[in-house]
Amino acid sequence: MPYRPPVREHAFLLNDLLGIGEHADLPGFSEAGPDVVAQILDEAGRFTSGVLAPLNAVGDKEGCTWSPDHSVRTPKGFADAYRQLVEGGWAAIGADTAFGGQGLPHVINLSFSEMSSSANMAFSMYPGLTHGAYSAILNGGSDAQKALYLPKLASGEWCGTMNLTEPHCGTDLGLLRTRATPQGDGTYRISGTKIWISGGEHDMADNIVHLVLARVEGAPEGVRGISLFIVPKFIPDADGKPGARNGVWCDGLEEKMGIHGSATCVMRHEEAVGWLVGEENRGLALMFVMMNEARIGVGLQGIAQAEAALQAASDFARDRLQGRALTGPKNPDGPADPIIVHPDVRRQLMEGKALVEGGRAFLFWAALQGDLSHLHPDEAVRQKASDYAALMTPVVKAYLTDRGLKVCSDALQVHGGSGFTEHFPASQYMRDVRIALIYEGTNGVQALDLVGRKLPAQGGRAMLTWLAELEAFSAGARGDAATDPFLDGLDGARAQLQDGVGWLMQNGLSNPDNAAAGSHDFLHLVGLTALAWMWARMALVAQAKIAAGDADPFWTSKLAVGRFFLARILPEAGVHLARLKSGAETVMALPAEAF
Template identity: 75%
Template sequence: MTYQPPVRDHLFVLKDLLKLDRYANLPAFADASMDTVEQILDEAAKFTAEVLAPLNPVGDKQGCTWNPDFTVTTPKGFKDAYKALVEGGWPGLGSEPAYGGQGLPHVVNLAFSEMSSSANMAFSMYPGLTHGAYSAILAGGSDEQKNLYLPKLASFEWGGTMNLTEPHCGTDLGLLRTKAVPQADGTYRISGQKIWISGGEQDLTENIVHLVLARIEGAPAGTRGISLFIVPKFIPDADGKPGLRNSVKCLGLEEKMGIHGNATCVISHEEATGWLIGEENRGLALMFVMMNEARLGVGLQGLAQAEAAYQAAAQFARERLQGRSLTGPKNPDGPADPIIVHPDVRRMLLDSRAIIEGGRAFLFWTALHGDLAQASPDEAVRQKGHDYMALMTPVLKAFLTDRGFRVCSDAMQVHGGSGFTEHFPASQYLRDVRIALIYEGANGVQALDLVGRKLAADGGRAVMTFFAEIDAFVEAHAGDDKLAPYAGPLATAKAQLQEATMWLMQNGLANPDNAGAASTDYLHLFGLTALAYMWALTAETAQAAIAGGASDPIYAEKLTVGRYYMERVLPDTAAHLAKLKTGAELLMALPAEAF
């Protein structure tokens, strides 16, 4: 099964659902007419399907190779593909024109990123992290740093990484030991070991810009004493070209379950030369610019792998002949019917499609709010955009990766025993996507972030705005019989989410363990409700298109899949609400030694 980018669905979301053309009056959207966007998507589909997708199994089987000179060789074909990526101008879609980018809205770039990740997740991580490094330097770097590094990062001529984790600390970065010693010339000597560094060494770019968290001598303990540094593999010379080799080494590669084509490195900084970004002891806040972008990217990875796995499963189900339909033969001239006639196979495929298409709408809808947070002249729109980006990021990261993994697992199940072999792609999708539930903040940590920080931020303004938006939609369609199958379940789910929110406010403060115990169920209740809103908006859009004479079958299909979501997926909200309201008592009842 060869991955085929879902261009038609991307166009539905961008053109029909989000109505991107209505923002054409904003400078940031001036070059993003739907004609231009459609051309970009068509070319992106060709590149990802024809160049990246064929290398996905190659990278999985070959992996990366560590060499005794501390360099890394990527799988065969990756260098040529990366060169084609750069020459095609794909890196600069969402970067600032001042640094060589095209300045398109992030929501447009997101469509390319999804295609790229579906086609080859391991390969796509190299440019993905580079753009994160670009964003962090853009947010906090000096003019000199921006002018030196951003054009190279925007073009992907240089790679970028984030160096956070150490052998003894992952989530709790306050424990990090990497130290930074100030020098007379304004630089710092960086010493320490970092692990699990994606793209920490590779042969795709002429330089690698490591963004490193370290503690300056004498800085406060914990997270309040962490600073951020630029530590390039090669120190740029007077002309801005790679010069002397910095004392940064890749000591080895991790042996991993998946994403074999991406080099996951142990990086040693041995009094390496580094430059401070921003203020001393403010590094973690700046790194969160990169981390939040990465978290949205990881949510996208869950969606992207789900899409690729679903496509493979759907094709297999249409072609695999096995057994007969319960209601009589559907392929009477053949030895058996295709397994897609069986209700349980359709259950898995429709579960998958409902999550993928609803999740894509949710991700793109949130990204559009992020674009408007920067581009809108209306202060209220900008505030709402910032609020939604903060509130939705942990939901998108955790919900889409949890559900994406489930889709990949169901895709293997549809394949049966064939899926458990390496003759079919289901195994790789399942292995590759599994890391997305862990890195950039494990999903349990995302749930804690949601209930512990994001809900209460600014007096709960973001979540109350979201509730009010759903209420307004439901009220606007009261009495609309055609939309009732979508608006009614949405109203029920929103009421359950609001009840859960009130329960957390009342019980989480009294006992913080109650908030922790409820957090994962709350996040999934939130994600299910958000997708219900997306499906209700989708149904409204599809019904209007059909009423206007549109004959494209996508609109009728959207109505069917949306009904399926409302009736077969969304009812899980009741179970999540019931579970979270039991609190922490039973979870914390057993002593640690009983486990």
């Protein structure tokens, strides 16, 4: 079943919903007019569906292969596809023109990344992590480091990784033991073992630039003593080309549930030469630049896999004959009707469409906030966009991956027994997407981050600003019977979210367990409210097009899916609020030994 890139959907979001043309005076946006966007989307669709998608099952079945010489071979076809990606300039879409990039807005790069991840999630992780390494060095590296590494990372000629996790510590980076010893010549010797390093070793690029968290001798304990280092696989020579082999080795690959085409490595740093990025003991802040970008990328993976799984399930439901429609045969000349006639199958497909289309709009909006926070000349606009980006990053990561898993699970269910076999792609989407709820900070950690840090930051400024914006939006958009129900739904969700914020402020401070026990439901309440806002905005655009005489069924379909969201998904907000307000008592009732 071929992957069909949602080009029309992306164009609608970029041009009609987000109106990126309104920002034409900003750097990068001036080059992203409707014609350019259309060309990029069309070419991205051709590349991802024609080059990457055919390798998805290959990568899943073949996986990566480790050799005793510490090398890793990627699945058949991956290296050639990566060469085409670099030659086509896809890796450089969002990179700064000063370093050979195309300088386009991040939200445009996000569009390509979603198609790439839908077509082949495992493959797309290699360029995705490389761009994260690029961003970290761009934000904290010296001029010499930028000049040496950024052009190669921007183009994709060299790949990048981030080395955080160690065998004894994951989320709690304060426990890391990797050591960095200064050599007196500006370099450090890095020693330690890192695990679960995506793209730590492979055969697709001339060099791999590892960004490694380590502790300089004598540094403070905990996260205050963490520094960030560039540790290349090959040390660049005087001409900036890969030179001597560095002391960083892949000692093996993880056997994983999914993303088999992504090399998940155990990396041993043995007196490896490294260069400090920024200042000693300030590495975690720089790494968070990369991690926050990666968290948006992981939220994207949730939507991307859900899109691919939904397409596969829809194709199967139209083709699979079983039973008759309760309202009479719909395929009278055949032995049975296609299962898409059955309401329960339709329910699962409609839930998928409502979550994917609403979630994608939220994802693109969040990416646009990142662009505005860096590029807009008005300090107030930059501040608000920065506040929104910080507040919503954990929500994008956790809510969209959680819902993405549900869509993939429902897609497998639509396939019935066939979905549990390897004859159809449903099982791969289910296996691949599952990691997205775990890496780059588990979804539980994201929820804690939201209630513990992002919500109270600056006295709750970001949340209060957003709630006020939602209220003003709804009040200013009323007057059309076709779209007022969407505003009613948004108002209801906003009121429930305000109730939840107030409850947390009153009860979370007196007992932190109350905030932690309700954090999952609070995050989902924020996610649902965000999707309600997106669906209201999409409905307004669609209804305006219809009122103007545009008979394209795209608009009536958009309204129909949106009404399903209001009736069948948005009511979950009340459940999440009730769970949140139940507090921690029932959650913490049993002693640890009772489990």
